[in-house]
Amino acid sequence: MTNAKGTKTFRILTETTATLPDRADLPAGVAASDVENPYWLWDELPPHPAPEKGCIQRGLCCRSSPGRFAPGEVEQAAALLGKTPDAFVKRYLVIDEVQVDEQTVHVFAPVKLDRKGRPALPTGGPVDKLYQVLRGTCVFFDGTTCKIYDARPWECRAYICTKAPEENPSNADVGRKWLAGADE
Ligand code: SF4
Numbered sequence: 339m340t341n342a343k344g345t346k347t348f349r350i351l352t353e354t355t356a357t358l359p360d361r362a363d364l365p366a367g368v369a370a371s372d373v374e375n376p377y378w379l380w381d382e383l384p385p386h387p388a389p390e391k392g393c394i395q396r397g398l399c400c401r402s403s404p405g406r407f408a409p410g411e412v413e414q415a416a417a418l419l420g421k422t423p424d425a426f427v428k429r430y431l432v433i434d435e436v437q438v439d440e441q442t443v444h445v446f447a448p449v450k451l452d453r454k455g456r457p458a459l460p461t462g463g464p465v466d467k468l469y470q471v472l473r474g475t476c477v478f479f480d481g482t483t484c485k486i487y488d489a490r491p492w493e494c495r496a497y498i499c500t501k502a503p504e505e506n507p508s509n510a511d512v513g514r515k516w517l518a519g520a521d522e
Contacts, residue, residue, distance in 0.1 A: 381427050389500040397479060398499060404435060404448040404476035405493025408515040412446050413487040428462035430477050436513040443513035448491070450474025 349440040353513070370494065388394065399405070407415070416426035434447040444464065451474050458474050459465050478485045494514065496507045 345426055346396055376445055392498045395483060396499075397482070397484075399494070399497060400476045400479035400484060402473050402475070404450065404478070405491040405495075406436070406445045406447040406512045407499060408492035408512060409429075409519055411489065411491055415486045415491075418486050420490045429463060432459055432461060432469060433464040435464070435467075436509040436511045438513040438517060441513075441517070443516050445512055445516050448476045451477055 366381070386394075386396075412427065412431070413423050416423045419426065422431070430448060431446045432449050434442050434446055435442050437443070449457045449459060449461050450469070450472055457477065458472060459469060476484075478490075484490050493507055493512055496511075498506065
């Protein structure tokens with residue numbers, strides 16, 4: 339939708355976004371008027387200061403794409419925050435779907451937050467494919483660090499942004515862990 343001032347608005351889930359002419363983080367060659375929904379715009383990652391160190395907790399993936407839990411990890415993360423698994427899931431997690439070969443597998447994942455810091459999707463239940471394309475900060479990221487770092491999800495532990503994509507875990511990899519049904 340375009341209003342009288344020429345600003346496009348785009349409603350997604352709980353919020354209305356708009357093109358922001360003063361955005362400073364647009365990649366080269368992308369005009370603000372090209373961007374209908376800032377969530378779906380992937381910025382260029384800033385260069386890693388020391389690639390040989392791997393993860394240095396810059397929080398870049400925590401700001402866009404939280405990792406999924408493997409079996410047994412939700413219980414550990416809940417205990418870290420002093421919650422029962424049931425209360426932890428209802429407050430912080432969603433149930434995402436991944437494909438393993440042609441099989442759909444349901445896995446727990448942290449909910450993503452909208453730009454006002456609210457869950458962008460209802461917690462405690464399944465989400466559709468929108469979860470995977472919606473960009474949003476992980477509910478456990480406090481702006482500096484992970485609130486459950488010692489019990490963070492398997493994908494968060496396995497993913498290193500300096501690795502080649504084929505060396506990082508795929509959606510199917512975490513799905514296989516749930517199909518196997520055991521901690522590794
Ligand atoms: S669980 Fe922790 S490490 Fe994983 S994305 Fe969220 S804040 Fe980052």
